[in-house]
Amino acid sequence: MADLHDVIIIGAGPGGSTAAYELARAGLDVLALDKATFPRDKTCGDGLTPRALRVLDTMGLLDRVLSAAACHHTITFVAPRGHTASADVISHDERYQSVAIVPRLILDNLLLEHAVASGAQFIGSARVTDLRRESDCMVVEAIQGKQPVTHRSRIVIIATGASTGLLVKMGILRRPPAxxxxxxxxxxxxxxxxxxxxxxxxxxxxxxxxxxxxxxxxxxxxxxxxxxxxxxxxxxxxxxxxxxxxxxxxxxxxxxxxxxxxxGPVKGYPIRIDFARAPTYAERVLLIGEAAGLVNPVTGEGIDYAMESAHIAAEQITAMFASGDFSLTPLRAYDHRLRQAYQRLFRLSDRLRLCYLNPFIVNRAVQAASHRRDLRDAYMNIVMENDDPLQALSPNTLAKVLLG
Ligand SMILES: Cc1cc2nc3c(=O)[nH]c(=O)nc-3n(C[C@H](O)[C@H](O)[C@H](O)COP(=O)(O)OP(=O)(O)OC[C@H]3O[C@@H](n4cnc5c(N)ncnc54)[C@H](O)[C@@H]3O)c2cc1C
Incomplete structure (x- = not known):
């Protein structure tokens, strides 16, 4: 019988590697599997928000990431008709008042190396094809190189990003979402x-x-x-x-x-934004990052969510090992913590999207912001999620947009 690990993590993007780092540091036996060999590219805009920078800082990785990054302190919005408004990046914590652009080829490799240095094991070129429960453990089937291989663990984290094949096969998702x-x-x-x-x-x-x-x-x-x-x-x-x-x-x-x-090549990839309706757990399984639909439905950024949800999952799993309780109760608690943190934004996003569906409103919004600092700050606080997203639709904000 294959070794029994405490936790197997499927997918070593920012979510999977952050979870591997946290769990290995907590003293658990962690195996991360990824179908890619690293360093590997991931189709992305490469933008790190202040929230992503904060998580990297708590992991002790910020300086290494920033040495490979270009940091920018302003975001320029360009309206459909060409007006521009430049707003300063605002974060609750003044240490992270910028957006950092760092190629995923570098970022993801740094995160994975950090996880391995803290004790996690990693196997690349290992595509997970199936996952099933067997008494008190999970059996993970993979094609490693060209060989079928079986791994076992008490808990599994699925961090497979926008690739939904495994989730549909397991019945966690009925079909791929929009x-x-x-x-x-x-x-x-x-x-x-x-x-x-x-x-x-x-x-x-x-x-x-x-x-x-x-x-x-x-x-x-x-x-x-x-x-x-x-x-x-x-x-x-x-x-x-x-x-x-x-x-x-x-x-x-x-x-x-x-x-x-x-x-280099032009590359396209889908982005999952369906967290509001997405499952986040199954028996002995936790979903993190984009596998749980956690990408900002308005901006399309998801690296920060992937790392934050990995952190929450790692806390929950550490508590499960401490208590010996692997039932659905702590998994429901994990879901509850994610919903408390993110559900409101995802529920409101359809309304926010309706608002900026409309070129008239976007033109007005950028034009008004070009000469109103309070409006620029309001947008920035919404984009950076410092403020409730409903602020974007408040009568006060809409009046400023429409009256200029
Ligand atoms: C064009 C584009 C631009 C974007 N721009 C930004 C941006 O600027 N800023 C931002 O924050 N976000 C951006 N995003 C979103 C961001 O890329 C994702 O939200 C983020 O990568 C999610 O991290 P993750 O760890 O959940 O998954 P991923 O980073 O997607 O990692 C998933 C990993 O799982 C592995 N995997 C998948 N299936 C299997 C399997 N069956 N077996 C083994 N391994 C498997 C993959 O190889 C991969 O390494 C963008 C996305 C796209 C498509």
Whole structure:
């Protein structure tokens, strides 16, 4: 019989590696499996919010991550008609008043190395194909290299991101949920690259946005993301690649990229944003990060949620081992903690999206913010989740938007 681990973690992205680090530090026997070999790329905008920086700091990794990152203190919003408003990044904690852009090829590898250095075991090139309960343990079937292999553990964390195959096979999800679609590429040799994070609503159908995230004075991660759910499916292109190509054809992007060159392939990937309705546990199984639908449904950022939910899951699992209680009760408590932290934002997101479905409102909102500091701060606090998202729809905010 294979070794019995305390915890097996399936997926070694930011969620899986953070959980592996925390659990290994708590003295548990942890095995992380990933279908990829590391370092590996993950299609992403590479943006780390102040909340992600805070978690990295508590893990003792912040300085190493920042030494590979470009930090920006302002976000520039560009309206469909081209008006701009630049707002300072605001965080509750003044140590993290920036957005850091760091390639996932580097970030995810640093996180995984940190987990391994703290005692977790890692096996790459191990695609998990099935998972089942067997008396008081979980049996994890994987194809490792080309060989079928079986691992066993008391608890399993699923951290497989937007890839839903395993969750559907296990019956945790009945079918893949509606997802955002996004596409990005790296460009180098850009001569006039503004050193701020750009969120652009020009040239991208709503609800969606394009981005320019500078990685250096001449290199940027450029991409576009859309939500095709509900009535948006009437006018949305089917693929994020089409949206991305159209975004690059806008006059401002053509000017920006004159003389620049593509640095690597253009890549697209879906984004799960369905946490409000998503399961977060099953018998002896906890779901974290994007596997639990935890990506901000308005901005599409999920690295911070992945690491925060990993932290909550690790606390819960440590308590389960301390008490010897592996029943559904502590798993329901895990779900409850996630709901308390995030449910409201995800429930409100449909209304928020309806608001910025509308080019008239987005034009007004950016134009008004260009000369109102209070409005810029209000947007930033909502985007950074320092404030209740309902503030975006409050009569006070809407009056400022409409009256300027
Ligand atoms: C184009 C795009 C841009 C984005 N931009 C940003 C951004 O700027 N900032 C931000 O915060 N978020 C962004 N996101 C979202 C962010 O990438 C994810 O939310 C984040 O990676 C989730 O982390 P995770 O650990 O949950 O999953 P992931 O990072 O997706 O990691 C999942 C891991 O599981 C492994 N895996 C999957 N299935 C199996 C299996 N069966 N067996 C073994 N291993 C498996 C995968 O190989 C992978 O390594 C973006 C997403 C996209 C698509």
């Amino acid at each position: 997802m955002m679609l996004a596409c990005r590429a790296y460009y180098d040799g850009i001569t006039h690259l503004d050193q701020s994070v750009q969120c652009r609503f020009d040239g991208v159908p709503l609800p969606g946005y394009g981005w320019v995230f500078p990685l250096s004075p001449t290199r940027a991660n450029i991409g576009a993301g859309i939500f095709r759910g509900g009535i948006a499916s009437w006018w949305m292109p089917e693929s994020a690649r089409t949206v991305f190509d159209n975004f690059l054809r806008t006059p401002s992007l053509r000017r920006l990229l004159e003389g620049a060159h593509l640095d």
